[in-house]
Amino acid sequence: MVIPAIPQIIKILGLIFFLWLSLFIMLLYFYDSENNTFEVYFEDFTLYSELLFDHLKPECIDSDEVHSHILSRDQREETPSYVPISYGFDSYNEKSFFQFKSYDKCNFNSIFTLINNTYYIAKPNNTELLVIQGCNRDEEQFGGGKLEFPIIFPEDNFTINDNCEYFYARHSNSSGNAMLRNVYKxxxxxxxxxxxxxxxxxxxxxxxxxxxxxxxxxxxxxxxxxxxxxxxxxxxxxxxxxxxxxxxxxxxxxxxxxxxxxxxxxxxxxxxxxxxxxxxxxxxxxxxxxxxxxxxxxxxxxxxxxxxxxxxxxxxxxxxxxxxxxxxxxxxxxxxxxxxxxxxxxxxxxxxxxxxxxxxxxxxxxxxxxxxxxxxxxxxxxxxxxxxxxxxxxxxxxxxxxxxxxxxxxxxxxxxxxxxxxxxxxxxxxxxxxxxxxxxxxxxxxxxxxxxxxxxxxxxxxxxxxxxxxxxxxxxxxxxxxxxxxxxxxxxxxxxxxxxxxxxxxxxxxxxxxxxxxxxxxxxxxxxxxxxxxxxxxxxxxxxxxxxCLAVKFEDIDPISLATNDITKFAVLESINMINAVLGKINCQKYSLRIVFRIQKLQMEKDKDLPNTHYLIQFGVNENPNAVFLTHMTHGYQNQYIGINEKKPFQSIKRVFVKKEGKSYYYSVTKIWSVSRLDPTSYSTNLRKCGESIKFSNNFIYSGISKNCLETCKSEGLNCTTHSFSTTLSGYYEKMGFDIEKVGTGSSIELYKTIVEFGSGDSCTMMYNKGTGICQCTLKELL
Known part of the structure; x- marks a missing residue:
């Protein structure tokens, strides 16, 4: 038996002690003394992204149990390489576009009599009977094109050929009746x-x-x-x-x-x-x-x-x-x-x-x-x-x-x-x-x-x-x-x-x-x-x-470009003008531009001579240095817009002639869709300040613990909607010093200690028991 030299033993013991001490220090670092729990915060977003999608790996799926999951329209799936910019009009923001009406039922009186899988047509006296039968598979023609139907005028009651898959019949001065069926061959x-x-x-x-x-x-x-x-x-x-x-x-x-x-x-x-x-x-x-x-x-x-x-x-x-x-x-x-x-x-x-x-x-x-x-x-x-x-x-x-x-x-x-x-x-x-x-x-x-x-x-x-x-x-x-x-x-x-x-x-x-x-x-x-x-x-x-492709991203452009870009300059100044119009009505001091924090741009259909372009602009004003406003604006050809002259609160339109081709005139439209107050607030504590009672297009309001956003928005005379620009909101909170965590496929945003959690549940109906929900409360006139 070979006995290790004493120096080697000391080195081994020293290494063990160092590893134990390192582990102890790490545990102390992550220990939360208030809740007697250990919490880990990921500063490296790449590492966080990998952990976020761990549950999607095949080894995490039970292959033995064949089961279904509840069908829910509110689930918002994504992958690291495919994050949709939108999921469409959900149940909270679809009302202005999708209002169904009911139609009368078809009121035709059937002239067919079915006995033992055979159809019969009676021919009343002094009445002309017209019949069409489709019995030949080889005559079926997919799509458009004119088709001449062979017409029969029976002199007596008529029996439909059992091999025919479709047929039509009518008496004089009637709209007739038709049928399609699958016939066993x-x-x-x-x-x-x-x-x-x-x-x-x-x-x-x-x-x-x-x-x-x-x-x-x-x-x-x-x-x-x-x-x-x-x-x-x-x-x-x-x-x-x-x-x-x-x-x-x-x-x-x-x-x-x-x-x-x-x-x-x-x-x-x-x-x-x-x-x-x-x-x-x-x-x-x-x-x-x-x-x-x-x-x-x-x-x-x-x-x-x-x-x-x-x-x-x-x-x-x-x-x-x-x-x-x-x-x-x-x-x-x-x-x-x-x-x-x-x-x-x-x-x-x-x-x-x-x-x-x-x-x-x-x-x-x-x-x-x-x-x-x-x-x-x-x-x-x-x-x-x-x-x-x-x-x-x-x-x-x-x-x-x-x-x-x-x-x-x-x-x-x-x-x-x-x-x-x-x-x-x-x-x-x-x-x-x-x-x-x-x-x-x-x-x-x-x-x-x-x-x-x-x-x-x-x-x-x-x-x-x-x-x-x-x-x-x-x-x-x-x-x-x-x-x-x-x-x-x-x-x-x-x-x-x-x-x-x-x-x-x-x-x-x-x-x-x-x-x-x-x-x-x-x-x-x-x-x-x-x-x-x-x-x-x-x-x-x-x-x-x-x-x-829905997986498109806004790109940042230099805020200084506002000085030379007529489109973004119009958006900011017009937004302030619309705010000032409201302030003037309640005898409050009007706002003036202090700073443009961020301009984001998303250009769609880049191959067009005038691509549809979205802008998100964050700005602040001199008179209320704590407020951050967000303007959403688009620029494109007029024919891309529906209801171009429709006027709603905090919306504005600028129409400019672009060109003439033949007899056609082309106009560009710069449209402000919304002006929102981005920084979360609680109206109940801010009503004393002049201007704080203004209801913008979207208002981000704290829900309070053990409340949901439906109740919070309703109490302010607003409607709860899902968040319009989650990535922009994520960047805003990150800049404010919060840690961002995506925890599920929902639409909620919840503030908990120094963390903003995205996706725990439905943004409007979820009860925020752990932290405070950040509600997007929208003017009813915009829905």
Whole structure:
């Protein structure tokens, strides 16, 4: 045995003592004697950011328990590389834009009699009967274009052909009635079965469970719009699917993907990657200027579908397939062509609706096709398709335009029908021995609101996406941890395409790398069922065009530039003028500019000759040195604004001629949207000071402990709203010497000792028991 030399032993003991002493000193440093707790404050924000997102790592997700989370519109997810500038109009600031009205129900008297699944039409004496039947699958034509319907004038009572999927009939001087239905076709079932059995045999599948995959797209609905328009449906999902004691909680699971950024704020750029895995530009390049109305060009559309489309992929794997898109205009059809490589295609019925009921997918007014609104037929057709082909693999693509125009009133009216549809759907699959994957989504958001506004931008490019599935399927794929973590990542359109192509193989074999490697997407993508989306994914990584990316940041510009910048100079001086107008009415001393603390600039659509530009300007005045004011102003072309002449408190507009092109005159608009008092205050203690009682656009008021902001704002005659510019507020508090911590996905801001915590809960309803809430209280006239 070798005994260490005495000096070495002393060195070792000394090192142990040094480490123990260092640890003791560190504990003393972080010890809070008032609360007998240890607290750690992170001065290094990089370290803090890493710790903030620790809960999003796969190893922190329970992969064994397949479970849902409550669906909530107020959750504000972000990643280090994707922090949205806005989340849209939430429940506190949407009232001025989204006021739904009710429409009369369709009041058509049905002339159809249904007996044993056969429709009959009676022909009264001395009355002419007109009938149209759509019985030929090959005649279905997607999109616009004129269609000549073969008309029948029966001399007696008429029986609708059982093979016809749509029909229309009317008596003399009546508006008639129409119907769309899915008709079972044995040839489709047999072909799918033969393909499926061949794959089962070649792959050695021992346990076959039919799989249903549905992609249901509602055009022009933002994530906020989902919760705004389909309140009953969302509430039902929360009560019956998410809640542990719900009727379907044991068997089904739902995932809400919050970070979706549309590629552009238009349909085609989003749907082509979803359905083909390539960009709109790449698809059009491959079509080589093909015309969807020229017979000689049809093979180009067919080849593109065969090589890339989800319809063709699922059909080749033994699925009965269905395509329904209720448009009567030509947008997506310029890429797909008029004939879709699916078994069922429901296209001509919508042309019938246009011909006889003035149906238009861009119409925001009340619309009926026969005795029902358009969405009824789409839900009915899908339900019948899924029932008709039970025990077969099924793939359905449904795209409706119920919310295409306006604010989504028609979708709001359809809420009860969607709720009933999902109830019936889950009841069927609860009792069956089949798997289902239902992707419920939108292509992009609504265009309601000023195009220049940040909330309006979010409404346009933050679509919704839910995935509903039976738990057995998710558990068999061991997909829980990936599906859950990816709800908190930036999901691309290409991810969904790749994921659905992978999932198509599930009835035969488990997903594996060899299958995934054979799937091509133009942009690098991830199978969200078994891979984690890259943590630092950017808009560019996801294929999002620069002008439509929500993860944009204000940049600081030198406050000294105010002297030479007419736009910012106007904003500050006009803001002070508007404040002084109020001060003059209450006989208080008027304000004069003392200092400009900070100017922030955000330039949108930089490729335009006059980009839409936002400015945030913080300034102080001589007469009230403790006050800090914040002005929000935009500058852009006049056609970007809605209600340009509308006058509200602390708003001002400057209109300047820019140029003339032909007969068109172009004007720029500099608009002050709000003048706010940025420094938090408590009106009850400051009313003695002249001018402190002024209510600005936004007023940041301390809530007090054990109070919420709804009560605080209401007591001042104001409305609580979520904070408009959280990053600006964060910078303000940081400069004031506070430590900034993001602790959750909520919208609240809470002051606790020397810390300002962001995200503990809802900014208006949360009770601030630990510290003091910083409430944004807004003038009612601005909402």
């Amino acid at each position: 044995q040839e489709y079932a047999s072909k799918a079965k033969n393909i499926s059995e061949a794959i089962i045999k070649s792959s050695g599948t021992t346990e076959f469970r039919p799989l249903t995959v549905v992609m249901f797209v509602i055009d022009s609905v933002s994530r906020q719009g989902l919760y705004r328009n389909l309140k009953k449906t969302i509430q039902w999902i929360n009560d019956d699917v998410v809640s542990s004691d719900g009727d379907y909680a044991k068997d089904f699971v739902v995932y809400d993907y919050k970070l979706i950024n549309a590629i552009e704020a238009f349909t085609v750029p989003n749907l082509v990657p979803l359905l083909y895995g390539i960009s709109k530009e790449q698809a059009l390049k491959k079509l080589v200027s093909a015309n969807n109305d020229k017979i000689e060009d049809q093979h180009k559309f067919t080849m593109l579908q065969q090589n890339y489309s989800l319809f063709s992929h699922f059909k080749s794997l033994g699925y009965v397939t269905m395509f329904l898109n209720d448009v009567v205009t030509d947008y997506l059809s310029k890429v797909t062509g008029r004939k879709i490589l699916s078994d069922h295609q429901a296209s001509n019925f919508w042309k019938l609706g246009k011909e006889y009921y003035q149906y238009d997918d861009f119409n925001n007014n009340d619309q009926c096709i026969g005795e029902y609104p358009p969405h009824y037929y789409s839900l009915k057709y899908l339900s019948e398709f899924l029932k008709n082909y039970q025990n077969y693999n099924r793939f359905a693509y449904v795209h409706i335009n119920t919310a295409h125009a306006g604010i989504g009133t028609r979708l709001n009216i359809a809420d009860s029908d969607f709720k009933t549809f999902f109830q019936d759907l889950l009841q069927i699959y609860k009792q069956s021995k089949e798997d289902i994957l239902f992707v419920f989504m939108s292509d992009h958001g609504t265009s309601r609101g000023d195009f220049i506004g940040l909330n309006s931008l979010a409404e346009r490019v933050n679509p919704f996406q839910l995935i509903i599935s039976n738990k057995r399927l998710i558990k068999s794929l061991d997909a829980q941890k990936y599906l859950e973590i990816n709800t908190q990542r930036l999901v691309s359109r290409y991810d969904i395409y790749r994921s659905l192509k992978n999932i198509a193989w599930v009835p035969y074999r488990m997903m594996n790398d060899s299958i995934d490697e054979g799937i091509y997407t133009e942009i690098k993508s991830v199978n969200i069922f078994n891979k984690e989306i890259f943590f630092n994914r950017t808009c560019d990584d996801a294929g999002v065009k620069e002008n439509f």
